[in-house]
Amino acid sequence: MRHPFEFPLDLPGRGSRRRLQALHGQLRAAILDGRLGPGLRLPATRELALALDISRNTVVAAYDLLLGEGYLEARRGAGCYVADLAARRDAPRARSGVPGPEARLAPHWRGFDAVPPPMSPGGAEHDFRLGIPDNRGFPYEIWRRLSARALRQLSKAPPLYAAAAGRSALREAIARHISFTRAVACEPADVIVTSGAQQAFDLLARVLVTPGRTVLAMEDPGYPPLRAAFAAAGAQVVAVPVDTEGLVVECLPADTDVVYTTPSHQFPLGVAMSPRRRLQLLAFARSRGALVIEDDYDSEFRYGSRPLDALQTLDRDDGVCYVGTFSKCLFPALRIGYAVAPSWLRAALAHAKQLADWHGDVLAQDTLAAFIAEGHLVRHVRHMRKVYATRRTALLDALARHGAGRLQAWPSAAGLHLAARLSAGVDAATLASRAAAGGIHLEPLCAYAHEATAPNGIAFGFGMIDAPDIDRAVYRVARLIDG
Amino acid sequence: MRHPFEFPLDLPGRGSRRRLQALHGQLRAAILDGRLGPGLRLPATRELALALDISRNTVVAAYDLLLGEGYLEARRGAGCYVADLAARRDAPRARSGVPGPEARLAPHWRGFDAVPPPMSPGGAEHDFRLGIPDNRGFPYEIWRRLSARALRQLSKAPPLYAAAAGRSALREAIARHISFTRAVACEPADVIVTSGAQQAFDLLARVLVTPGRTVLAMEDPGYPPLRAAFAAAGAQVVAVPVDTEGLVVECLPADTDVVYTTPSHQFPLGVAMSPRRRLQLLAFARSRGALVIEDDYDSEFRYGSRPLDALQTLDRDDGVCYVGTFSKCLFPALRIGYAVAPSWLRAALAHAKQLADWHGDVLAQDTLAAFIAEGHLVRHVRHMRKVYATRRTALLDALARHGAGRLQAWPSAAGLHLAARLSAGVDAATLASRAAAGGIHLEPLCAYAHEATAPNGIAFGFGMIDAPDIDRAVYRVARLIDG
Numbered sequence: 025m026r027h028p029f030e031f032p033l034d035l036p037g038r039g040s041r042r043r044l045q046a047l048h049g050q051l052r053a054a055i056l057d058g059r060l061g062p063g064l065r066l067p068a069t070r071e072l073a074l075a076l077d078i079s080r081n082t083v084v085a086a087y088d089l090l091l092g093e094g095y096l097e098a099r100r101g102a103g104c105y106v107a108d109l110a111a112r113r114d115a116p117r118a119r120s121g122v123p124g125p126e127a128r129l130a131p132h133w134r135g136f137d138a139v140p141p142p143m144s145p146g147g148a149e150h151d152f153r154l155g156i157p158d159n160r161g162f163p164y165e166i167w168r169r170l171s172a173r174a175l176r177q178l179s180k181a182p183p184l185y186a187a188a189a190g191r192s193a194l195r196e197a198i199a200r201h202i203s204f205t206r207a208v209a210c211e212p213a214d215v216i217v218t219s220g221a222q223q224a225f226d227l228l229a230r231v232l233v234t235p236g237r238t239v240l241a242m243e244d245p246g247y248p249p250l251r252a253a254f255a256a257a258g259a260q261v262v263a264v265p266v267d268t269e270g271l272v273v274e275c276l277p278a279d280t281d282v283v284y285t286t287p288s289h290q291f292p293l294g295v296a297m298s299p300r301r302r303l304q305l306l307a308f309a310r311s312r313g314a315l316v317i318e319d320d321y322d323s324e325f326r327y328g329s330r331p332l333d334a335l336q337t338l339d340r341d342d343g344v345c346y347v348g349t350f351s352k353c354l355f356p357a358l359r360i361g362y363a364v365a366p367s368w369l370r371a372a373l374a375h376a377k378q379l380a381d382w383h384g385d386v387l388a389q390d391t392l393a394a395f396i397a398e399g400h401l402v403r404h405v406r407h408m409r410k411v412y413a414t415r416r417t418a419l420l421d422a423l424a425r426h427g428a429g430r431l432q433a434w435p436s437a438a439g440l441h442l443a444a445r446l447s448a449g450v451d452a453a454t455l456a457s458r459a460a461a462g463g464i465h466l467e468p469l470c471a472y473a474h475e476a477t478a479p480n481g482i483a484f485g486f487g488m489i490d491a492p493d494i495d496r497a498v499y500r501v502a503r504l505i506d507g
Numbered sequence: 508m509r510h511p512f513e514f515p516l517d518l519p520g521r522g523s524r525r526r527l528q529a530l531h532g533q534l535r536a537a538i539l540d541g542r543l544g545p546g547l548r549l550p551a552t553r554e555l556a557l558a559l560d561i562s563r564n565t566v567v568a569a570y571d572l573l574l575g576e577g578y579l580e581a582r583r584g585a586g587c588y589v590a591d592l593a594a595r596r597d598a599p600r601a602r603s604g605v606p607g608p609e610a611r612l613a614p615h616w617r618g619f620d621a622v623p624p625p626m627s628p629g630g631a632e633h634d635f636r637l638g639i640p641d642n643r644g645f646p647y648e649i650w651r652r653l654s655a656r657a658l659r660q661l662s663k664a665p666p667l668y669a670a671a672a673g674r675s676a677l678r679e680a681i682a683r684h685i686s687f688t689r690a691v692a693c694e695p696a697d698v699i700v701t702s703g704a705q706q707a708f709d710l711l712a713r714v715l716v717t718p719g720r721t722v723l724a725m726e727d728p729g730y731p732p733l734r735a736a737f738a739a740a741g742a743q744v745v746a747v748p749v750d751t752e753g754l755v756v757e758c759l760p761a762d763t764d765v766v767y768t769t770p771s772h773q774f775p776l777g778v779a780m781s782p783r784r785r786l787q788l789l790a791f792a793r794s795r796g797a798l799v800i801e802d803d804y805d806s807e808f809r810y811g812s813r814p815l816d817a818l819q820t821l822d823r824d825d826g827v828c829y830v831g832t833f834s835k836c837l838f839p840a841l842r843i844g845y846a847v848a849p850s851w852l853r854a855a856l857a858h859a860k861q862l863a864d865w866h867g868d869v870l871a872q873d874t875l876a877a878f879i880a881e882g883h884l885v886r887h888v889r890h891m892r893k894v895y896a897t898r899r900t901a902l903l904d905a906l907a908r909h910g911a912g913r914l915q916a917w918p919s920a921a922g923l924h925l926a927a928r929l930s931a932g933v934d935a936a937t938l939a940s941r942a943a944a945g946g947i948h949l950e951p952l953c954a955y956a957h958e959a960t961a962p963n964g965i966a967f968g969f970g971m972i973d974a975p976d977i978d979r980a981v982y983r984v985a986r987l988i989d990g
Contacts, residue, residue, distance in 0.1 A: 097782075107782060128764065128798055129855050130721070133714040139699075139857035142670035159666035168658050172651050182971065183642035183838040187625035216622075219702065219864035226863050230739070231616040235718055238613070253862050256713070281611065315611055355666040357869035372612050374622035379736050380709050381702035385868045386840035488665065 028067050028075045031059050040082055047078075047086040055095045055106050062108040066096065132256055149463035150497035154292060154441050154485040157352045161407055166400055167391065174390035186386050188378035190217025190362070193393035198348075198362050201396055206320065207333040208346055210364045216373050219384050221321060221349035221361040225250050225284075227380060228317060228345065228363070229257035231372040232282055236260075241276050242284040245472040245479070247291045247319070250284050263474045266290055268435065270297030273304040283309065283316045287335045288323040292472045292483040293443045294436030302335050309343040315369070316344045322352040322439040324405045325412050342366035350392065352440060352487075353405050358388055412440060415486040415494060422498035430505045431482070431498075441485040443469060450505050452480050458504050464497055511550050511558045514542050523565050530561075531569040538578045538589055545591040549579065553934035563934060564959035571959075581954075586940050590620070615739055632946035633980035637775060637924050637968040640835045644890055649883055650874065657873035669869050671861035673700025673845070676876035681831075681845050684879055689803065690816035691829055693847045699856050702867050704804060704832035704844040708733050708767075710863060711800060711828065711846070712740035714855040715765055719743075725767040726754050728955040728962070730774045730802070733767050746958045749773055751918065753780030756787040766792065766799045770818045771806035775955045775966040776926045777919030785818050792826040798852070799827045805835040805922040807888045808895050814921065825849035833875065835923060836888050841871055895923060898969040898977060905981035913988045914965070914981075924968040926952060933988050935963050941987050947980055 033050055036042045054060040066072070069087060073080040087104055090096040096104045126134050189195065195212040202208040218224040232238060235258025242251060244263030251261050262280070265272045271285050283305065287297035297305075309316050318335045336346040349361035365373050377383070395401055423433050423444055431444040446452050452468035459466045467483045482501075489497065516533055519525045537543040549555070552570060556563040570587055573579040579587045609617045672678065678695040685691040701707040715721060718741025725734060727746030734744050745763070748755045754768050766788065770780035780788070792799050801818045819829040832844035848856050860866070878884055906916050906927055914927040929935050935951035942949045950966045965984075972980065 126851055128796060129714055129852070130717045133855040133859065136854035136858050138854050139672045140670070140861045143667040145665065145667065157666060159662070162662070164658055164662040168655050171654060171658070175647055175651050175654070178838070178840060179642070179645070179647040182628065183640055183840065184626045184628065185839045187623070189622045219867075222862070223864040231612055234613045235741075249862065256859070256862055258718075313611060355661070356668045356865075357661060357666065359864060359866070359868050368609055369612070371619035371621050372616040375619050376616065376739070378623045379705070379732065379739055380863065381706040381842060382839075383842070384702075385842050385871055387871070388868055 048089050060106050064106045066104045148465035151465045151488040152484045156487045159355045170394045171391040186383045189374045191389040194389045197393045197396035207337045216363045218361045219359045224347045224363040226253045227376045229254045233257040233259045238281045240282045241280045286319045289439040310341045318346045324353045326438045328437045415491045418491045418494040422495045426502040440487045443483040445481040531572050543589050547589045549587045551937045568959040631948035634948045634971040635967045639970045642838045653877045654874040669866045672857045674872040677872045680876045680879035690820045699846045701844045702842045707830045707846040709736045710859045712737045716740040716742045721764045723765045724763040752784050769802045772922035793824045801829045807836045809921045811920045898974045901974045901977040905978045909982050909985040923970045926966040928964040
């Protein structure tokens with residue numbers, strides 16, 4: 025069989041992979057344009073290999089590919105036949121009228137060039153990054169043991185899908201924990217377990233926002249991922265300024281439907297919302313039927329005098345949804361947060377959760393429930409609070425010592441960071457850039473501001489820097505400000 | 508049953524659509540004003556149809572509407588009951604002009620009375636439930652060991668948030684795994700790790716749907732949570748029939764933007780999409796710039812002759828997003844799935860993932876990556892395939908032995924269930940109800956159908972029933988059909 029087909033095959037002389045690609049491609053082309061018509065029986069692999077003077081493996085592989093793709097059909101023990109592709113008319117895409125691929129995306133989602141980059145591992149000599157806790161003191165061995173126990177229990181149960189609102193034991197543990205630590209009034213049934221606080225925000229955006237109509241008011245500077253979630257859902261987002269008493273309630277637009285606020289520890293300025301503003305905000309919400317989302321993201325760590333309870337504790341109108349997270353007191357990799365929603369919101373939120381991903385990782389939930397119930401969370405938080413308190417004191421001392429005329433700290437009494445106003449004449453973004461070149465990671469406040477009127481300043485996170493290094497780091501920042 | 512209700516129904520003599528409207532409206536009115544009180548069980552569809560001398564399809568459709576609207580509740584396998592609407596009555600707000608609480612929810616999300624109930628633990632003597640794998644052979648000790656190792660590694664790294672698209676090791680493992688098992692052409696960079704397939708669907712709904720405009724076509728009977736996710740996002744959802752070759756591509760509306768399909772193992776009929784239909788579907792998608800979502804949910808388990816490769820392998824136009832899950836071959840509690848998206852979709856999907864919950868549980872991802880890389884997944888699947896194959900054979904034998912004239916199996920060659928058509932004169936929902944009373948859990952196909960034209964039949968899952976019990980269970984079902 026010198027010419028197995030009526031048309032020539034052009035195969036490269038060397039390279040079995042290239043020969044396979046060529047053979048496969050040319051046979052496929054011949055099938056598609058009809059030179060090899062439907063029902064035609066192809067030569068046996070051995071004969072074709074001989075005729076083409078190539079290895080039989082190559083022919084077998086080419087036939088296998090074509091079989092898998094549906095261009096060939098195998099008839100039992102009787103070789104390979106060209107499939108009937110009549111149905112597949114290669115209708116050329118009419119270029120006019122058929123949109124390009126990006127048009128298949130909803131408008132909000134066009135224009136992304138690449139997947140979001142991973143968080144930079146750091147490597148700065150002095151890292152004042154926000155939002156990252158110190159995990160070195162975390163009792164991983166205890167977590168491992170509890171996780172193994174949870175897995176054993178899971179292995180004995182039927183492998184059903186779990187409840188959308190979260191595992192009962194965890195909802196109980198959370199309700200007890202926040203009743204105790206934050207005075208949040210709630211029963212286990214009020215708790216919806218989410219994949220981090222971010223998912224709580226995302227679900228809230230979904231069930232609250234009517235695209236193009238719902239108005240979300242949020243602090244500015246504020247927390248960008250919250251804005252992004254609500255904007256993606258089609259909300260109109262309005263920036264509201266912050267002063268030393270927190271969110272300036274007087275500036276809330278009259279048609280506000282949802283208010284997002286961080287009253288324990290404003291992100292990123294760090295101030296606590298005053299009692300006066302808290303009552304103002306709740307009165308505003310009540311009079312307009314608006315919902316307040318309280319994000320209590322790192323209030324496990326509180327310093328100084330008796331802390332203010334959660335805003336939610338003052339609410340009598342089912343107007344506050346309290347959102348918390350374990351990312352700052354455990355480790356972010358875990359992805360467990362929660363929403364304590366008013367009664368009218370609860371069912372919708374749980375159904376939205378179910379649609380989003382059925383339920384959260386059960387092993388992690390059960391492990392955390394035990395971790396809380398056995399008192400390990402409280403012990404760990406107590407330990408870390410001392411660690412962070414030492415760093416915070418070091419930072420405040422360093423700012424007092426080196427910051428005069430340069431950096432003025434905003435008052436804050438909780439959390440893993442504090443912010444400082446930068447003296448006029450020095451731009452925070454420029455300073456951060458200079459500092460990065462010198463191995464110091466600083467967060468300019470403008471990174472968290474939407475409006476151009478954001479205060480000029482720096483947020484100093486102390487999750488990733490040790491107390492002994494803080495004074496020197498602040499000293500160097502002061503020199504950079506001067507220079 | 509000559510007078511099924513204590514009040515008269517007034518249905519037009521002709522026109523099934525008008526009869527449906529009348530029946531639906533009059534039942535709804537009776538529920539609202541209490542003539543049909545909470546907790547009352549409605550007559551079975553077949554009985555009511557007989558009593559009213561109308562088609563059963565009309566009754567099924569009316570019940571479906573009322574179920575969807577929340578006026579009825581379905582109790583698994585035990586018929587429809589009038590819902591308790593006392594909670595639904597909105598307490599009027601004292602202040603005029605201020606909307607009641609429910610008005611704060613976007614319209615789609617109003618009307619949920621309670622959080623979704625947890626999955627029933629079962630307890631049926633013979634459980635043919637769908638979608639639940641058998642976890643008793645799962646190598647939990649290996650998982651525990653790998654999880655402990657992953658935790659140790661995590662403890663040594665800075666506690667940063669991880670990449671939205673998923674951990675590198677897992678994306679690599681998935682890419683290698685599906686290239687090998689399903690011939691899906693993909694690089695690790697093409698893989699987005701999601702919290703189960705459900706999150707992949709939810710994210711796809713988000714980035715693809717422009718509310719009120721985007722048209723999703725899906726198989727009917729089909730997978731309800733997919734419909735729910737797209738409907739919640741505001742898509743118009745069109746049901747397309749299925750025959751023995753799978754999705755009937757000829758019935759796709761001309762303005763379809765997105766097609767959802769389960770080509771390896773139609774959910775729930777179990778048929779495989781023929782090569783002819785695969786090429787037709789891709790040609791359709793190409794000519795309209797539509798996207799096909801391929802849900803390959805349980806194709807790890809394939810029986811019989813050489814399986815068809817994934818539909819995605821035939822696509823040359825970036826028109827298929829391949830979605831998979833580990834829920835059926837590991838355990839659902841884990842919540843790990845993935846989407847292999849075409850290039851134009853990838854970045855948007857990853858950004859949507861980041862907004863939804865930042866990233867998936869890192870411990871679980873890292874553990875799974877090792878589990879796959881060390882060959883444990885392949886071994887486990889190979890083991891379970893034999894277990895399921897034995898059950899499937901037992902089921903087919905039992906259907907052949909006891910099912911003549913009663914149950915006719917649809918051809919299927921993969922997965923954890925198969926479906927059978929029920930002979931005329933026996934209503935599947937009624938049969939399921941009778942069976943439940945006798946300790947047999949059956950899934951009527953109408954539970955998965957949106958249109959009233961769904962085939963009358965039963966889907967038999969074999970994840971939760973042992974091979975030796977299958978023959979007796981089918982025998983008992985046959986007796987119920989006769990009686």
